[in-house]
Amino acid sequence: MTETKKIATRESYGNVLAELGAQFPELVVLDADLAGATKTAVFKKAFPDRHIDCGIAEANMMSVAAGLASAGMIPFASTFAMFAAGRAFEQIRNSIGYTGMNVKIGATHGGISVGEDGASHQCLEDIALMRTIPGMVVMCPADDTEARKAVKAAIEHQGPVYIRFGRMPVPVLFDEDYDFQIGKGSVLREGRDVTVIANGLCTASAVEAARMLEKDGIDAEVINICTVKPLDEELVIRSAAKTGKVVTAEEHNIIGGLGGAVAECLGEKCPTRMLRIGMHDRFGESGPAAELVRKYQLDAEGIYKQIKAFVKG
Numbered sequence: 001m002t003e004t005k006k007i008a009t010r011e012s013y014g015n016v017l018a019e020l021g022a023q024f025p026e027l028v029v030l031d032a033d034l035a036g037a038t039k040t041a042v043f044k045k046a047f048p049d050r051h052i053d054c055g056i057a058e059a060n061m062m063s064v065a066a067g068l069a070s071a072g073m074i075p076f077a078s079t080f081a082m083f084a085a086g087r088a089f090e091q092i093r094n095s096i097g098y099t100g101m102n103v104k105i106g107a108t109h110g111g112i113s114v115g116e117d118g119a120s121h122q123c124l125e126d127i128a129l130m131r132t133i134p135g136m137v138v139m140c141p142a143d144d145t146e147a148r149k150a151v152k153a154a155i156e157h158q159g160p161v162y163i164r165f166g167r168m169p170v171p172v173l174f175d176e177d178y179d180f181q182i183g184k185g186s187v188l189r190e191g192r193d194v195t196v197i198a199n200g201l202c203t204a205s206a207v208e209a210a211r212m213l214e215k216d217g218i219d220a221e222v223i224n225i226c227t228v229k230p231l232d233e234e235l236v237i238r239s240a241a242k243t244g245k246v247v248t249a250e251e252h253n254i255i256g257g258l259g260g261a262v263a264e265c266l267g268e269k270c271p272t273r274m275l276r277i278g279m280h281d282r283f284g285e286s287g288p289a290a291e292l293v294r295k296y297q298l299d300a301e302g303i304y305k306q307i308k309a310f311v312k313g
Contacts, residue, residue: 006169010108012147013165014039017076017106018046019148024155026072030065032058032079038108040078058083062091062103069101074155077103081110081164085126096160097133104154105130105162110140111251112279112296113168113201115289122284128256130162131229137161137182138229140250140258142203143173146226149180157182164200166251168289171204173224185232187239191221194311195239195246196303199225199258201293202249202277208300209307218311228258233265240272247275247307251298254278275310277303 021027021043028050035041035053044051054061058079065075077084084107085092096103107126114122130138137157141147147165154161173188188203189210198206203224210220221239225232240246246266248259259276266272279296293299297306 005172007144007172008167008169009141009144009147009165010039010167012141012144013106013108013151014042016148016151017043020152020155021047021050024074026074027155028052028068028073028075030054030061030075030077032056032061032083034079037080038078038106040106058088059091062088063095065103066095066099066101069103075103076106078106078108080121081107081123081126082121085123085129085162089129093133097136100135100159102158103160105160106165107162108165109167110164111166111200112284112292112298113166113251113289115167115292116286118286119283124253124279124284125256126164127228127252127258128260131256131261133160135159136229137227139182139226140164140199140228141226142199142224143170145172145174145176145178146180149178150226153180153182166201168201168293170201173204173207180226183227183230183232185223185225185227185235187221187223187235189220189222191219191243193219193243193245194307195221195223195243196249196307197223197225197236197246197258197262198249199228200251202251202298202303205298205300205303206249209304212300212304213307216308218308220307225258228261231261231265233269236262236265237270240266240270245273245311247277247310249277249298249303252278254280275306277306
């Protein structure tokens with residue numbers, strides 16, 4: 001692994017779409033008047049005839065995407081997570097999920113790290129909402145490499161996919177030879193005392209927290225799980241059985257997201273003592289992204305303190 005630079009995964013999204021445009025002529029990108037923020041403007045510059053600005057009409061955009069998919073195109077419908085999963089939920093459910101349309105949803109600006117835009121734009125419920133739609137693949141990449149590979153995997157997957165991207169730059173964790181697969185997690189650090197499962201910006205923080213825990217004599221296993229649905233249950237169960245304690249860390253409400261998915265799996269198949277780190281059933285607030293991440297204990301220091309108390313307690 002390398003941690004030489006930081007890149008926001010929304011940047012990764014725009015860049016990889018432009019890179020893949022020539023390889024996949026059926027790829028078309030839709031946006032809802034936010035191409036500059038979602039970074040799909042990069043694709044628009046390279047392939048202007050395959051970029052559609054649907055205006056501030058997210059629900060309609062999802063229906064347009066479903067229509068394009070029915071004609072054999074591979075549409076990526078792009079907007080902020082709040083407007084994709086929230087405002088357009090009915091159209092995603094009925095026009096994309098129910099019909100099994102081959103639509104990909106690129107949802108940027110997920111989580112508390114949206115910052116000064118405040119609670120109205122800080123979507124903390126999107127993964128929970130998308131997990132409830134039958135057949136929907138749900139992913140939350142940890143870094144630039146994983147984000148780009150997730151987009152390519154989504155193109156090659158037949159069926160609806162939701163990918164959440166962030167606004168805040170995060171460390172690059174994975175090398176280019178990282179073998180990304182939908183539904184498969186990866187062990188970033190072996191350990192014996194506690195399993196820490198994370199995704200999104202919390203993955204890098206979890207890795208750093210594990211280094212800090214080592215000084216306290218706590219050997220943490222760190223797992224990155226980009227695909228919340230379908231969950232890599234085999235990896236989760238194997239690690240839980242090994243350590244006997246599981247912590248999840250996510251930039252999302254602890255209800256229904258990664259923590260919920262892991263808890264459902266372990267509750268049925270491997271009952272394990274567990275701690276869910278995330279937003280505790282509350283809305284966000286306006287403020288600088290880094291300060292909000294620190295306030296809600298989603299940074300390395302916050303995750304370290306919570307895991308330490310959990311293990312020692």
